[in-house]
Amino acid sequence: MNIDDKLNKLKYNCDTVSHLNPCAADCKECKSKICTIICPASVYEWDEENRKLIVNYENCLECGACKIICEKKSLKWDYPRNGKGVTFKLG
Amino acid sequence: MEQNKIEVIIVGAGPAGIAAGITLARANKKVLIVERGSFAGAKNMFGGAIYVEPTKEIFPNFLEDAPIERFNIEHRYVLLTKEQSTTISYKTQEYTKNSCSIIRAKFDSWCVEQAKKAGAYFAPNTVVKSLILDKGRVIGIKTDLEEYYSDIVIIADGVNSLLAKQLEMRKTIKPKNVALAVKEVYKLDKNIINERFNLNDNTGCVCEFIGYPMDKELGLGFLYTNKNSISIGLGIGLEDIKKQKLNVNDVLEELKKHPTIAPLIKDGELQEYSAHLIPEGGFKKIPKLYANGVMIAGDAAMLVNNLHWEGTNLAFKSGKLAAETAIEALNNNDFSENSLSLYQQKLENSYVIKDLKTYKDILNNIEPRSASFFGYYPKKIAEFFKIFTTVNAKPKKQEFRKYICSWFTDRSLRELICDIFTIIKSVMGVLK
Ligand SMILES: Cc1cc2nc3c(=O)[nH]c(=O)nc-3n(C[C@H](O)[C@H](O)[C@H](O)COP(=O)(O)OP(=O)(O)OC[C@H]3O[C@@H](n4cnc5c(N)ncnc54)[C@H](O)[C@@H]3O)c2cc1C
Ligand code: SF4
Ligand code: SF4
Numbered sequence: 239m240n241i242d243d244k245l246n247k248l249k250y251n252c253d254t255v256s257h258l259n260p261c262a263a264d265c266k267e268c269k270s271k272i273c274t275i276i277c278p279a280s281v282y283e284w285d286e287e288n289r290k291l292i293v294n295y296e297n298c299l300e301c302g303a304c305k306i307i308c309e310k311k312s313l314k315w316d317y318p319r320n321g322k323g324v325t326f327k328l329g
Numbered sequence: 330m331e332q333n334k335i336e337v338i339i340v341g342a343g344p345a346g347i348a349a350g351i352t353l354a355r356a357n358k359k360v361l362i363v364e365r366g367s368f369a370g371a372k373n374m375f376g377g378a379i380y381v382e383p384t385k386e387i388f389p390n391f392l393e394d395a396p397i398e399r400f401n402i403e404h405r406y407v408l409l410t411k412e413q414s415t416t417i418s419y420k421t422q423e424y425t426k427n428s429c430s431i432i433r434a435k436f437d438s439w440c441v442e443q444a445k446k447a448g449a450y451f452a453p454n455t456v457v458k459s460l461i462l463d464k465g466r467v468i469g470i471k472t473d474l475e476e477y478y479s480d481i482v483i484i485a486d487g488v489n490s491l492l493a494k495q496l497e498m499r500k501t502i503k504p505k506n507v508a509l510a511v512k513e514v515y516k517l518d519k520n521i522i523n524e525r526f527n528l529n530d531n532t533g534c535v536c537e538f539i540g541y542p543m544d545k546e547l548g549l550g551f552l553y554t555n556k557n558s559i560s561i562g563l564g565i566g567l568e569d570i571k572k573q574k575l576n577v578n579d580v581l582e583e584l585k586k587h588p589t590i591a592p593l594i595k596d597g598e599l600q601e602y603s604a605h606l607i608p609e610g611g612f613k614k615i616p617k618l619y620a621n622g623v624m625i626a627g628d629a630a631m632l633v634n635n636l637h638w639e640g641t642n643l644a645f646k647s648g649k650l651a652a653e654t655a656i657e658a659l660n661n662n663d664f665s666e667n668s669l670s671l672y673q674q675k676l677e678n679s680y681v682i683k684d685l686k687t688y689k690d691i692l693n694n695i696e697p698r699s700a701s702f703f704g705y706y707p708k709k710i711a712e713f714f715k716i717f718t719t720v721n722a723k724p725k726k727q728e729f730r731k732y733i734c735s736w737f738t739d740r741s742l743r744e745l746i747c748d749i750f751t752i753i754k755s756v757m758g759v760l761k
Contacts, residue, residue, distance in 0.1 A: 241578055244513070244602035251367070276570050278511050278578050278604040300372060301604040302489040303509045306502050307571055317491075319473050321367040321454030328514050328558075328601045329374045329433030 241280050245297050253322040256295040257315070264310035265291045273304045273313065299324055335359045335450070337655050338470055338479040340457045340492060342369035344641045345627025346485035347440040348387045348648030349655075354447035356656045361477065362441070362449055363470065365456040370437030373487075374512055374603040376551050376560065376638055378428040378535060379436070383642035387649060388443060395439050398430040398555040399533030403526070407589065409540040413711040414589040430533050430553045430560070457486070459495055460623070466664070467496070467622035480664050481655045482623045485648060488606045490629035498625060499616035504567035505696075506610035506631070508548075511577045512562030513585075515597025519557050525593060526554055538563070538590070542583035544704030546573060547696050550584050551638070552593065559594055561585065564607050569699065577604070607640070608633045612689035618676065619669040624651040634684055636691060643681050650675040690758045698751050701744060709736065 258281065260273070266289050273291075274282040279299045283292040300323055305315035317323070337353050339346045342364035353360040366372040378401055384391050391397075405418045421427075445451055461469040461476060469478035484492045488507065493499040519530060526534040538550030548565035563581055570577065584590060608614070608631040615632070618625050626632075627644035634643065654672040658664050676682050695702055712735075716728050736745065 239582075239599065244578075244599065247599055247601055248603075270574075272571060272574070275574050276509070276576055278509065278576070280576075280578075299604040301509060302606050303507075303567060303570075303604075305489075306507060306606075307504055307567060311501075317365050317456050319456060321365060321371070321456075323372075325367060325371045326374055326601060326603050327434055329370055329437075329603060 245279060249325045249327060250296060251322050251325065252296045253318040256293055257318045257323070258293050258295045258298060258304070259314040259316075260291050260293065260308075261310065261312040261314070262290065264312045268309045270309045272307050272309055276307055277304055333469075333476060334478040335361050336479060336659055337361070337481045337483060337652075338363060338477055339483045339485055340470065341485040341487055341627075341629070342366075342437065342441050342451065342453075343373055343485060343487055343627060343644060344437075344440070345629070345644035345648035346483070347437070347444050348645040349483045349485060349626060349652040350449040350648075351387060351440075351444040351447050352649050352652035353655060354444060354449040356652075357448070358656060358659055360449045361452060361479075362444065363452045363455050363457055363472065363477075364441075365454075367454050368434070368438055369441035369451075369453070370434040371453075373433045373437060374510075374605040375433055375640065376512070376553055376562070377433075377641070378430050378553060378638070380428050380639070380642045381426060383645050387645050388440065392425065396431065396435040398432060399528070400424040400429045400531055401427065401533045401535050402528070403532075403534040405534065405536045407536055407538050408707040408710055409538055409587060409589065410544075410708045410711045411541050412588060413715070414587070415707070415710045415714055416589075424532055428535075430535075430555050432555060457492065460492055465621055467620070480622070481658060481669075483648070483651050483655065484623060484625045484629050485627045485644070486629050488608050488628040488631075490625070493616055493625050493629050496620065496623065498618075498620060498623075499629075504571050506608065506614050508564040508566050508607045508609050508635070509570055509577050509604065510562055510564035510607055511581050511602070511604045512560055513581070513602050514555070514600045515559045515561070515594045516557060516600050517559055517594075517597045521596075522554055522557070522559065528554065530556075536593075538584065540703050540707030541587065542580055544707070545569075545700045546575070546703065547692065547699045548580070548703065552590075558600060559597060561590075561594060566609060566696065567606075568696075607635065609635055609692060611635070611692060612682070612685040615682075615685070619654075619666060619672050621666045621669075622664045624654065624669055624672050626651045632681055632685065634688060636688055639684075643685075646679055646681050647676060650679065650681075687759055691755050694751050694755045694758070698748055701748050705740070705744075
C-alpha cells in the first residue's frame with residue numbers, strides 16, 4: 239500500500255497556512271535534504287528546477303521528527319492552529 | 330488580569346495532564362486543562378497497553394468503567410531474520426493483573442470525562458503558543474486567541490514540548506534523544522483475532538519484534554491485539570534513521586511482509602496510519618522539572634522507560650505528584666521555585682526516577698552494538714534452531730562443532746568481546 243492510500247484513511251481539518259516553515263536559503267545549501275527522506279507522511283519534496291522545498295503540510299502527522307533532524311536546524315515547526323491538522327480517531 | 334484567572338492551568342490532556350487535573354479537582358482546586366486536539370486523544374498515538382496498577386492509582390474504577398480492549402495474557406518476543414523467526418513466549422492466566430490494550434482516542438476521552446466529573450475545566454481545540462512570564466515567574470498561558478492566568482502552570486504537552494523549550498528548562502532535542510514510531514491499525518473480526526492468537530474475547534497478546542528489518546538500527550517492532558483490530562508498528566532511534574537515511578513507513582512495509590507476521594494481519598482492513606515520537610533520552614535527559622510557578626510532567630520531562638514500553642504509567646505518576654505539590658503550594662500560597670522543588674523530591678522517592686536511573690546506560694551501551702544485537706544474534710539463534718530441528722543425513726556432532734566454531738570465525742573476535750562486555754556492563758548497571 240502506498241503512502242497516499244494510507245493518508246487517505248486519516249481525518250484532516252486543514253489549516254489555511256502552513257505550520258511547517260523551512261528556511262528557503264538554508265534548504266538550497268542543505269546537502270542531505272534529510273526531511274524529504276525520513277518524513278513518515280512524505281510531506282517534503284525537493285523541486286530541483288526551482289531549487290525549492292515543496293511542503294505538503296496538509297498531510298503532516300505532527301510527529302516532530304523533521305524539526306529535530308533538519309540538517310540546518312532551521313525548520314520552523316509549529317502546531318496547526320485551533321485543533322486543526324490531523325485527528326487520530328484511534329491512536 | 331483577574332478575569333481569566335484560575336488556580337492551576339495544565340497544558341496537554343494526555344495521561345500526565347489528566348492525572349494532574351483530576352488530582353487537583355478532587356482536592357477542590359480550580360483547574361483548567363488545555364488541549365490542542367479537538368478532543369483528548371485526537372493527537373495521541375501509542376503502542377499500546379496501559380498498566381493496571383498505575384492506572385488504578387488515578388482511576389480506581391477504570392477496570393469496570395473504562396473502554397478497555399483486551400487484558401494481555403501473553404507476551405511474545407519474536408527474533409526475526411529475513412525469512413526465519415524464533416519466538417519466546419510468556420503466558421499467564423492472571424489476566425486482569427498486569428496490562429491491557431486500549432485505543433487512545435477512546436481512553437483519553439474517557440479519562441478527561443472523569444476529570445470533568447471531578448470538577449476540572451477542559452478546553453479542547455486550543456493551542457498554547459507560549460507561557461506568560463512576569464519577573465521570571467510563569468503566571469499564565471497565551472493561546473491562539475486569549476491569555477489565561479494562573480498561580481501555577483503544569484506543562485504536560487508531550488515529547489515535543491515547545492513550552493519547556495521556551496523556558497529553556499529543556500535543551501533542544503537531539504536525534505539521539507528520541508525514536509520515531511509509525512503504527513497501523515487493522516480491522517479484523519474478533520473471532521479471527523481469537524483464533525489467530527489463541528485468545529478469548531477479553532484476553533490479548535503483545536508481540537515485540539527484534540531484528541529484521543531493523544537489523545542495523547536501535548529499533549523494535551510491536552503488535553497489540555484490540556477487541557476488533559490489531560495494532561502493528563515500530564520505532565527506530567532518530568539518530569539511526571538519520572545515519573541510514575531510512576523512512577520508517579518503508580521499514581514497516583518490510584516488517585509486515587515477513588512470513589511470520591503477514592499471516593497475523595492477513596485480510597485486515599487498514600483503519601488508521603499514524604506517527605509519533607518516543608523520548609529515548611532516559612535519566613540523563615530529564616530536564617529541570619520545576620521553576621517559579623511551573624512544573625513539567627510526563628513525556629515533556631522525557632519520563633519514559635523504553636525497554637519496557639512504559640510511558641503512560643510514568644506520565645500518570647508524575648502528573649499526580651506535580652498536582653500534589655501544587656495543592657501544597659496553593660495551601661501555603663507559595664508558588665516559588667523553592668516551594669515547587671517538593672515535586673523533584675517526590676519524583677525521586679517514587680519508582681519513576683528510581684527505574685529510569687536503573688536503566689540509565691542501557692540504550693547508550695546497546696546503540697553502538699545495534700548491528701550485533703539486532704542483526705547478528707537473531708541470525709545465530711535461528712541458525713542454531715535450524716541445525717537442532719533439521720533431520721538430515723549428517724552426523725549431529727559435526728554440525729554442532731561447526732556451529733560453535735562459527736561464533737568465533739564469522740566475525741573478528743573483537744566483536745564478540747565487545748558484545749560480552751556490553752552485556753556485562755548493562756547487567757551490572759541495572760543491578761548496582
Ligand atoms: C509508538 C509508541 C508506543 C508506545 N507504547 C506504550 C505502551 O505500550 N505503554 C505505555 O505505557 N506507554 C507507551 N508509549 C508512551 C506513552 O504513549 C507516553 O509516554 C504517554 O502518552 C505520555 O503521556 P503525556 O501525557 O506525557 O503526553 P501525551 O500523551 O503526548 O499528551 C500530551 C498532550 O498535550 C497536547 N499538547 C501538546 N502541546 C500542546 C500545546 N501547546 N497546547 C495544547 N495542548 C498541547 C497534545 O495534543 C497531547 O494531547 C508509547 C509511545 C509511542 C509513541
Ligand atoms: S533538512 Fe532542513 S535545511 Fe535541509 S531541506 Fe529539509 S528543511 Fe531544508
Ligand atoms: S512533523 Fe512528522 S509528519 Fe509532519 S512533516 Fe515533520 S516529519 Fe513529516
